[in-house]
Amino acid sequence: MQQSWRWFGPKDTVSIPDMRQAGVTGVVSALHHIPNGVVWSDEEIKRRQQQIEQQPNGAPTSLVWNVVESLPVSENIKQQTSDWRAQIENYKQSIRNLAAAGVPVICYNFMPVLDWTRTNLGYELPNGARCMRFDVVDFAIFDIFVLARDGASDDFPAEVVQQAKTRRDTMTDTDLDALMQNVICGLPGAEEGYSLDDLRAHLRAYDGIDAERLRQHQIDFLAEVVPVAEEVGARLCCHPDDPPFALLGLPRIMSTEADYTRLMAAVDSPANGITLCSGSLGVRADNDLPGMMRRLGSRVHFVHLRNVCRETDGLPNSFHEAAHLEGVTDMVELIAAVLDEEKRRAAEGRTDCNIPFRPDHGQDILSDLGKNSQPGYPAVGRLKGLAELRGIIEALSHPRSAA
Incomplete structure (x- = not known):
């Protein structure tokens, strides 16, 4: 499993030196300053790569930009309004430019209007x-x-x-x-x-767009961009709804295993894949995360490892973000399923047998408290989570001698 860390760019309160000290090798980043629907140019991509991969004195950092999170799908594409076809063409070009720069994994979501929703950030x-x-x-x-x-x-x-x-x-x-x-x-x-x-x-703008229509719009989008991803060796992976239930009267279509199974079958290509986010999906009691990894693992291109505590039953439900080894998801079983999938890929000769993951979110602890970090992305809380996840990976991967 490729240990990675999300970075929001030069304005992030967690720096490149911080990530180097954390011991990760991959950086998950995006060009947040570019408006949705606009091409990510070669120049902008190379600028972000240089920020990640080179120290100010030109020496290498040993870090690589391994995952884009995310290349946003515009509201026009989701609604199929205005110049949505031109924006799909721009999306295709961004995929080509990222692949040419050696950034192969592209995370996106298809949530209408909202990227994520919480009522309390602290x-x-x-x-x-x-x-x-x-x-x-x-x-x-x-x-x-x-x-x-x-x-x-x-x-x-x-x-x-x-x-x-x-x-x-x-x-x-x-x-x-x-x-x-x-x-x-x-x-x-x-x-x-x-x-x-x-x-x-x-x-x-979503009046008249129900879940079935939005699903078809996603399929239409993927039917256009997945062949380009196949051509250039890129892997697209859809992030689940966060939280995974309907809000504000909007349709939500990526909340369950059935949603992912349907989407993988509709556009049946290895380039059409999954971001398995254990935190988002874990909010629902009917989502079995280790089972999902074992059943859908061949199409999982990126993994977010975090945990939640459900506070109420039914849907919609209350929850808060737990420490990585607490909460409702059996993190040991989930990581075991990821490692088994990597072994299966290696046996098949696949080149993507080292699945990137990141410790998703983290609680504010110790020196995180009082800092104005991106919500959910403190330094120490994520480092604690990474250390715990790293321990599980090492324990499950360590060869044991026969008794």
Whole structure:
């Protein structure tokens, strides 16, 4: 398993020297400054590679840009509106340019409007650590009372709606504004400023697009870009919905094993693959992560290892992000399944038998506390997670002598 680390570019509070000290070899990055739908040029790709692979004095860092996370699919492509066909052509060119630069794995998602959603970005745990949390009652407050979306109350169980009404009466305007900012943080472009009216406009653009239509749009997209990926030796891998259930009346189509099985069959190519995110998928009790890895592993090109604690039953449900070896996913069994898949690929002679993974997210602990790092991406919390995952990999991989 190729140990990797996500990096948001030169503005990231975690630096290249930090990653070198963490002992990773791969860097997961993206060109976040380029608008969605625009070609990633050779020059921009090479600039990011140089930032990752060379120290200021020109000496090598020993790091490589091994995974793109992510090459965004524009809302126009998801909706099939405006100049979506031209934007698909741009996407194809970006794939070609990345492959030419030696960046073979391209993660993307097909979530409408939202990239991820949490209601609390610094939830304090009993031990003093902080983590990201999704509270379904708080989200109902946002949806029903802050956003005031038509029909929002119908999308939550009656008891959640009642709890939301009761809790709303105890909240100040400052509390409601903080909740709004936390939810909006997961919207693409939120760092440049995003208003409720912006969000309402984006939601209206999905009027008439249900889950089946969105699935077909994803298949149409992949039918265009997967042949290009095959041609240049790139591997596309779709990230699951985060969280894996419907929000804000929007369709969500990559939340379960059945969703992935359907998509792999619809565009049946090794270049059409999966980002197996144990944190996103683990929010649902009906997702068996080790089993998914064993059944779908031949198409898994990238793995996110993190854990969650489910706080309520049913869907939608509340959860918070647990330490990597805590929570609902059996991380030992999941890593064992990944290692078995790597052995199977090696036996087949596949060149992609070293599957990249990263310790996804991390709790804010120790010197992380009080720092303004990207939500979910502190240095020490992720390093702790990486150390724990590295220990499992070493233990499972270590040859044992016969007793």
